[in-house]
Amino acid sequence: MRSDGDPPSLPPPSLPQAERNRTMPQSARIVLGLLTAWLLSSLSMPARAQTLTYEPLDGPGLGKHIVFIAAEESYRSELSMPLMARILSRQGFRCTVLFAIDPANGRIDPRVRNNIPGLETLDSADLLVAFLRWRELPDEQMKHIVDYAESGRPIIGLRNATHPFRYADRTDSPYARFDSASSDPPGGWGRAVLGETWVSHYGVNLVESTRCEVAPDQAGHPILRGVPERFWLPDDVYGISESLEGDAQPLLLGQPLTDWTPDAPANAEKPPLPIAWTKTYTGSAGRAARIFTCTMGHGDAFKVEPFRRLLANACYWCLELEEQIDPLSDLSIIGQYQPGPVGMVGFREGMTPSDPLFANPADENSDTRAVIDDTQPGWRALTEADFAPVNSAADTWRWHDGQLHCTGQPVSVLRTAKTYRNFELVVEWMHERTAGNSGVFVWVTPESIRRLTEAGKPGLPQGIEVQVLDHGYTELMRSQGQATDWFGTNGDVFPVGVRMTPFPPLSPDGSRSFPREHRAKGHGEWNHYYVRAIDGEVRLWVNGGEVSGGTGCDPAEGYLCLESEGSPIRFRRLRIRELPGPESTER
Structure with a gap:
C-alpha cells in the first residue's frame, strides 16, 4: 500500500517496453518522458504553506491567538506584520500572518x-x-x-486598513457595501468599524514626517504605558473627516514636520491631527468590540521602538490584558527586518510564507540572561532617588514609566548619590536618533564632579568611560571629513583624565579598548550593558558577550554617571550589585 505522497501505480504496458519504444516516434517519446516526470514530481510534491504561524513561548499572552492580515502594496506590511508576530510570540501569543497570495505560484x-x-x-x-x-x-x-467583526471580538487597524475594500468589478456581491466609497454604511467597513475611511495625505507622503504627541489627558491610558509623550516617526499623517466615527477617543496626535528628519520644524500651516485612537464597534452579535486604529505604518516606522510598543500595548488592551502591560518589556527587533522603499519598487519578488526571511531565530538575549541574572540576591534597582544633578539643565533628565529620558542637551552628566568601589552594573539604553552619542562613566573622581557642579557649565567628568555610541556616528564623522578609525560603536572602554591599561584590541593611539565583537544594535533598539568593576579592573559585556575593558584603573572608586551628549537617549533597568570590598561612602 502506498502513502498519500507516493505517485500512483501505473498499469502494466500492453507491449514490451522495447517494442513500444520501436513503434513510438522519438519526439513523442521525449514529450511523454517529460510529461511523466512532471506528473510524478507534482503528485509527490507537498503543498506550499500559504500562511505563516509563530508558536508561542511562555508569557502573559498564552492561550490567545492573534491573526495578522498583510495585504497592501505600499508600506511593506508583508514584512512588518511578521516582525510584530515574532515579537508578540515571545510574549506568549500564538501569531498567524495571512498574505495576499498568487494562486498560480503560491507566492506573496x-x-x-x-x-x-x-x-x-x-x-x-x-x-x-x-x-x-x-x-x-x-x-x-x-x-x-x-x-x-460582527462577533464582537477586538480589531486593530493599521495605516491604509481604513480603506480595506474596493468592489470595482463585483458590485453585485453582498459585501460590496463595505467598499471604502460606500454610502451605506458611509465610508464602508473602514469608517464603520475602525472609525475612518480614506480621506487624504495630510502630511506630504515621503516629504513631511511626523512628530507624535500624546493627546491631552490621555497619558494614563494603558496603551501608552512606556510610550514617550513625544517621539518621531518616518511616516506621514493621514487626513481625517471633521470627526471620527462613533465614540472614537484620540490617543496620539501627529504633527506634520517640514521634512523627513527628526529635527525638522513643524509645518506651521498644519495643526496636529489624530493618528491613533480607540473606539468600540457593536456588530450583529450585540457585543461591543474594542477597536484600536493607527494611521501610521510606513515600513521604517516599525524600526522605532515607541511605535512597536504602542502596537504591542494595543494588542494587550484589545484582549483585555491591560493589567499585564509591562512598560519595560523587551520589544527588540527579532530576525531580519529591512523593509526598503515604499510601493512595489521595494517589494521583494518570489517570497512565500515559508521563506527563510521570516525565520524566528533563537532569542537574541538568551545568552544575556544566562550570564547575567540580575534578579539574584544583592541586586537592586537604581531609581530617581539614587541620582543627583551635576551640570545639566532642569529638563535634561526625566523619569517616566520606569525609564530615564535624556534630551542630550547640554553636554553634562547625572551622577549617583554615592560612590562605589566594587560592583556589577546593568544598564539598558536606546538612542532615539541615528548618530547618537552618550556614555556610562564609572569610578568618576569627586573632584571633577565638584568642579562641574560649581562651574554650572557644559562639560564631562574624569573617570572610566564606557562608550554608548550609535552606529550612525561613523557616517556622521565621515560626512564631516573627520577620521573614523579612533573610535568604535560597539562598546569602547577608555580613561578620561585618569589611568587605565586597556585590553586589546586597541585604538590606533592605544588609549581605548576596542570591542572584540560587534554586538551593539542601532538606534531605536534597546541594548544591554553589563559592567563588572572589581579592584581596578573594568569589563564590559554588550548584549550578552564580553567585548572590552581595562585594568590598572586609578582611582578605582568613585561615582557612576550617565552622560548627556547631544542627542536624545533613554535608559531603563538600571540595576547594581555591590561586591565585597571597602565600604562605599556617601558624598
Missing part, C-alpha cells in the same frame, strides 16, 4: 487583490490585526472577515 504578491488564503483562522481567533488596502475578495473569503 500584494498586487493580487482577490486571494488571502487562511481567513478561516479568524473563526477561532482572539484578535485581528488588519493591514490591508482595496481588496476585492471572493465571498467565501470575505465572509470570515465580516463574521469576525
Whole structure:
C-alpha cells in the first residue's frame, strides 16, 4: 500500500517496453518522458504553506491567538506584520500572518487583490490585526472577515486598513457595501468599524514626517504605558473627516514636520491631527468590540521602538490584558527586518510564507540572561532617588514609566548619590536618533564632579568611560571629513583624565579598548550593558558577550554617571550589585 505522497501505480504496458519504444516516434517519446516526470514530481510534491504561524513561548499572552492580515502594496506590511508576530510570540501569543497570495505560484504578491488564503483562522481567533488596502475578495473569503467583526471580538487597524475594500468589478456581491466609497454604511467597513475611511495625505507622503504627541489627558491610558509623550516617526499623517466615527477617543496626535528628519520644524500651516485612537464597534452579535486604529505604518516606522510598543500595548488592551502591560518589556527587533522603499519598487519578488526571511531565530538575549541574572540576591534597582544633578539643565533628565529620558542637551552628566568601589552594573539604553552619542562613566573622581557642579557649565567628568555610541556616528564623522578609525560603536572602554591599561584590541593611539565583537544594535533598539568593576579592573559585556575593558584603573572608586551628549537617549533597568570590598561612602 502506498502513502498519500507516493505517485500512483501505473498499469502494466500492453507491449514490451522495447517494442513500444520501436513503434513510438522519438519526439513523442521525449514529450511523454517529460510529461511523466512532471506528473510524478507534482503528485509527490507537498503543498506550499500559504500562511505563516509563530508558536508561542511562555508569557502573559498564552492561550490567545492573534491573526495578522498583510495585504497592501505600499508600506511593506508583508514584512512588518511578521516582525510584530515574532515579537508578540515571545510574549506568549500564538501569531498567524495571512498574505495576499498568487494562486498560480503560491507566492506573496500584494498586487493580487482577490486571494488571502487562511481567513478561516479568524473563526477561532482572539484578535485581528488588519493591514490591508482595496481588496476585492471572493465571498467565501470575505465572509470570515465580516463574521469576525460582527462577533464582537477586538480589531486593530493599521495605516491604509481604513480603506480595506474596493468592489470595482463585483458590485453585485453582498459585501460590496463595505467598499471604502460606500454610502451605506458611509465610508464602508473602514469608517464603520475602525472609525475612518480614506480621506487624504495630510502630511506630504515621503516629504513631511511626523512628530507624535500624546493627546491631552490621555497619558494614563494603558496603551501608552512606556510610550514617550513625544517621539518621531518616518511616516506621514493621514487626513481625517471633521470627526471620527462613533465614540472614537484620540490617543496620539501627529504633527506634520517640514521634512523627513527628526529635527525638522513643524509645518506651521498644519495643526496636529489624530493618528491613533480607540473606539468600540457593536456588530450583529450585540457585543461591543474594542477597536484600536493607527494611521501610521510606513515600513521604517516599525524600526522605532515607541511605535512597536504602542502596537504591542494595543494588542494587550484589545484582549483585555491591560493589567499585564509591562512598560519595560523587551520589544527588540527579532530576525531580519529591512523593509526598503515604499510601493512595489521595494517589494521583494518570489517570497512565500515559508521563506527563510521570516525565520524566528533563537532569542537574541538568551545568552544575556544566562550570564547575567540580575534578579539574584544583592541586586537592586537604581531609581530617581539614587541620582543627583551635576551640570545639566532642569529638563535634561526625566523619569517616566520606569525609564530615564535624556534630551542630550547640554553636554553634562547625572551622577549617583554615592560612590562605589566594587560592583556589577546593568544598564539598558536606546538612542532615539541615528548618530547618537552618550556614555556610562564609572569610578568618576569627586573632584571633577565638584568642579562641574560649581562651574554650572557644559562639560564631562574624569573617570572610566564606557562608550554608548550609535552606529550612525561613523557616517556622521565621515560626512564631516573627520577620521573614523579612533573610535568604535560597539562598546569602547577608555580613561578620561585618569589611568587605565586597556585590553586589546586597541585604538590606533592605544588609549581605548576596542570591542572584540560587534554586538551593539542601532538606534531605536534597546541594548544591554553589563559592567563588572572589581579592584581596578573594568569589563564590559554588550548584549550578552564580553567585548572590552581595562585594568590598572586609578582611582578605582568613585561615582557612576550617565552622560548627556547631544542627542536624545533613554535608559531603563538600571540595576547594581555591590561586591565585597571597602565600604562605599556617601558624598
